[in-house]
Amino acid sequence: MKRYKDLSPSPRIILTPGPVEVDPRVSRALSYPMLGQFDPEFTALMNETMQMLRELFRTSNRWAFPVDGTSRSGLEAVLTGLIEPGDRVLVPIFGRFGYLLAEIAERCGAEVVTIETEWGTVFDPGEVIDAIDRLKPDLIAIVHGETSTGRMQPLEAIGRACRERELLLIVDAVATIGGVPVETDAWQLDAVIGGTQKCLSVPSGMSPITYNDRVEAKLMRRKRIEKGIQPDGYIEKDPSLFIRSNYLDLTQLQDYWSPQRLNHHTEATAMLYGLREGLRLVLEEGLEERFARHRLHERALVAGLEAMGLTRYGDDSCKMPVVTCVCIPSNVDGEAVRSQLLADFGIEIASSFGPLKGQIWRIGTMGYSCRKSNILLGLAALEAVLPLHGASIVPGAAISAALVIYAEGAKPDA
Amino acid sequence: MKRYKDLSPSPRIILTPGPVEVDPRVSRALSYPMLGQFDPEFTALMNETMQMLRELFRTSNRWAFPVDGTSRSGLEAVLTGLIEPGDRVLVPIFGRFGYLLAEIAERCGAEVVTIETEWGTVFDPGEVIDAIDRLKPDLIAIVHGETSTGRMQPLEAIGRACRERELLLIVDAVATIGGVPVETDAWQLDAVIGGTQKCLSVPSGMSPITYNDRVEAKLMRRKRIEKGIQPDGYIEKDPSLFIRSNYLDLTQLQDYWSPQRLNHHTEATAMLYGLREGLRLVLEEGLEERFARHRLHERALVAGLEAMGLTRYGDDSCKMPVVTCVCIPSNVDGEAVRSQLLADFGIEIASSFGPLKGQIWRIGTMGYSCRKSNILLGLAALEAVLPLHGASIVPGAAISAALVIYAEGAKPDA
Incomplete structure (x- = not known):
């Protein structure tokens, strides 16, 4: 007697802002047999996925990899790594997901300052730049495509202004990546967070991110190697500097994604297969x-x-x-x-x-x-x-x- | 011209402590078409998965659900929710993953105190209980099955001692759940964290957890509803109480897993299909x-x-x-x-x-x-x-x- 029935989800036409339908090729990829996390075949797939993500994000950044969690895990990984308690973070808000960025930044210990504009509109870039000059934040975090209102914020002028002022600009491109242009390098975006279950059409559960050397330099000030795998002669940092999360610590995640392959989590095998196939479909289409x-x-x-x-x-x-x-x-x-x-x-x-x-x-x-x-x-x-x-x-x-x-x-x- | 080849992982016999091979039924479940996150068919699958997890964990706890991330996301969700900065946390260490618990607890702001025993052995429960009485921690976190050394810590006497002292006991059962007995209720474990890619034979990427009313009561003191979805009349708490993570905030995750279905992340659809099928296989086998x-x-x-x-x-x-x-x-x-x-x-x-x-x-x-x-x-x-x-x-x-x-x-x- 089976108490729980066979899985048989009804076919759906999904016309929401995600999660959306996935290509049968992605579904098939999810179902392939497991490889061990340090199996050379698997680490080769990880490296290929990084290269495909660079193409997706239009960047020459060294770091482009998925965080193993849904989209907001990628947002939190970037924010918790870059925000030291007391940092002032500016979040321009034009919908619900701007509030989410502010919420995450607050929990990271930031002094969050916000500007808001009417829902259904976006900011004139000049307004954001004025706010930067007035409020003098340490970081700026902004949504690119705000699905709650269906609006998209132009970022090029904001990116240029941040770079001129040597400020880091963090962009939530969860809903736009793979569907509309997201020009990481050309727009001078320092960190960009994508989602899988929207325009990439891969199931929810990973968050592809990329960040540049400026971001890495800030992260590395806080780098800590776990006890249990610390090398001889390792010198411990001031604990107040530690990134508050171990799971979302980008300095450890990037070691895991580097040729060094320093053990952190166990990469999500099936999801990585699915992401890789989703990216192949994107790049094959162009x-x-x-x-x-x-x-x-x-x-x-x-x-x-x-x-x-x-x-x-x-x-x-x-x-x-x-x-x-x-x-x-x-x-x-x-x-x-x-x-x-x-x-x-x-x-x-x-x-x-x-x-x-x-x-x-x-x-x-x-x-x-x-x-x-x-x-x-x-x-x-x-x-x-x-x-x-x-x-x-x-x-x-x-x-x-x-x-x-x-x-x-x-x-x-x- | 294809630059990236078709996925075709070589067949493997995986005799490691994870990630291990998955049953073809789980692979097939991963490949089923998507349902929307609030589709009644999908929320029914979520509810069934909770019930199956209760059976797996041998508990009547209300809360049993997966965290969307690899095993350490579950560990961190429980620890970051329960540890308020300055709390004293005792971690008895008998291998590498004990260090990981200490590491996560430290990053949550705990004053971590540890006792260690020789690798290749475990603690006599009396040693742990003595340490509790000597060090007077607010919480205890311990590994059940320590894969780095292949040892398993008996927990029943420790559970009883913690309950008598009204201390919360958090157990890392990532490597044991589904392979050896983990008696959440009988052993009086307050929170238990499992992994998918080991004895459950589901790909890495989810961490099933359970916790009881005592844990929930402590979590709820820190509950915060996100801006953007706060109801009218919502009164904000002292920010120093906020759980430091939004992604791993159990008070929000449990709302999402409750009939209320308050939006948080987008549940990882394919992985949930896979976990449900993996749990069906466990329960069918007995x-x-x-x-x-x-x-x-x-x-x-x-x-x-x-x-x-x-x-x-x-x-x-x-x-x-x-x-x-x-x-x-x-x-x-x-x-x-x-x-x-x-x-x-x-x-x-x-x-x-x-x-x-x-x-x-x-x-x-x-x-x-x-x-x-x-x-x-x-x-x-x-x-x-x-x-x-x-x-x-x-x-x-x-x-x-x-x-x-x-x-x-x-x-x-x-």
Whole structure:
């Protein structure tokens, strides 16, 4: 008698800002047999993954590797390594995940200073630079793509200003990496944190990061080798300098990812297989081609939603190409619509957080989920379901509008 | 042109203390399509996994769930949640992973006090209890199965003593859970941390934990709800109380694992599928039957090694049933033997750390790797390879000796 049934998850069309569907090639990679963590075949895969991550992040940084945890483990690894208690950290906030950066920084012992702008917009880079000059932080941490509002912050001018002032700039690119350009070196970003379960279309559970020599120099001041594996003659540092986490200590993680392979955790074998395959898919497609694909399907989705008569939330000039926020019509129960989409059509779209809860739906078009059939099925289902929940929409127009975009093909953006 | 080749890891026989081979059913589970994190089908799988973990840990604790990270993320989650800066933490050390507990506790701001015993032995429980009464710690953290030396610490008397003194006892059962008895409730263990990649035979990347109401009460004094999702009327606590990690904050993790489902990280979908399937396999086999299987194969391995004339390391009375430590014969290059076993036979055995590096091999018999064909192939390969590296062994006796044990069947231990 089996008390727990065989696993058999229902097939889903996942149009949320993550976790999204994964390519069957990634699923297959996850299922390959184990290698030991110091097996030369496995360390070769680790090295290849580092090289692929450099290409993904568009960087020549030495350090580019995944942290073994979900996206916020990568954010916390970078912040807890760089923040010494009492450091002043500036977090410009334009949505929920800005609050998360501030929250993590506070727990690392930072004096956190924030500036905020209206949700649905982003900062003019000048505002951030003025705040830097006024508040004189030691570090700046900012979100690139804020999925809670669907907005994307331009970073190039902020990166230049930070470099001129010799300030470290930490960027949360969890929701943008692999879907839209993230130019680590060209934009002078000192540390960038990505996520797997969004535009990379790999299951949640790893956080790819990269950081440059400036970051490494700051980290190394705090480096500590564990008791039990300390070499002879090792001199202990002042304990107040120690990085507060062992699990997320980047100075130890980078030793583990270096040819030295100093033992730390046991690398997550199956997830590493999956990440490597996800990165191969990204690089085979080509970064520019992948970004263009995300823009094409976004345009088709937006055209369909507009034809239906739905209103988009937020400032279009800073819209994330991979998340489209739709205002829930005033007489409609947004959660009831979501539930019916899932139960009857197997389609998942997202709600949002805090002040936007019940106000908007968020439709993600990320990675493997971002394909023509999903866009058309999503629009068709929404068009069918909305009138059942009291929405008055224009019937019969959405699919045609989307198909017009597809017929035009992957025309470059204006 | 493909720059990165198709993934095709060579088949391996993994006889290390982890990561070990995984059952094909677990591999298949990893490859199933994604569900959204709040999809009712997925939250049902989360709830089932909690129930299975309670059975695994032999507890009626409310809280039993995986932390999304490798084993030490679970250790750190428990320690960073329970240790307030300045707390005195006692760590009895009998190998490398005791040092790790001390290391993590120090970084959490604890005043760490340690007692040590010779590697290859464990503590008489009375020594630990004396140390408790002498050093008056706020918490005790101890390793159950110390893979660096292959020894296992009896915990029942220590658990009873801690409960009598109203002290919290934290147990690292990373290497023992699912392979030998870990009696959370019967032994009065307050928090227990397991690993996936050892006796559970699930890939590395999750750390199942459980803790009781006494632990929860201490954690809740420090609970903080993130900005961005705080309810109206929320009153902020003194920041000096905050748990230092957001990612590993158990008060937030338990909200995420409760019916409330308050958003924290995005649960690692594929790994959760794999853990659930690994736990199903454990429970289908039966815990007692599984422990007996581990003992049987250990006996066969030990008989074979003895017949070959090899010497075991350490005190047999506290040997871990799932790790067998073998002294490297004095004229033999232990790493050369390991390399040939891997290169020519596809068999991996382990070396050890610190003072035991180059002194012993460690042969793991864990989970799916712990089966008759692996034991016999491992013995045959070792017998073939050792003479090539200058070891003088008794030839032709090991397999017969192991087969005698198998012929006797799963006879209970004396």
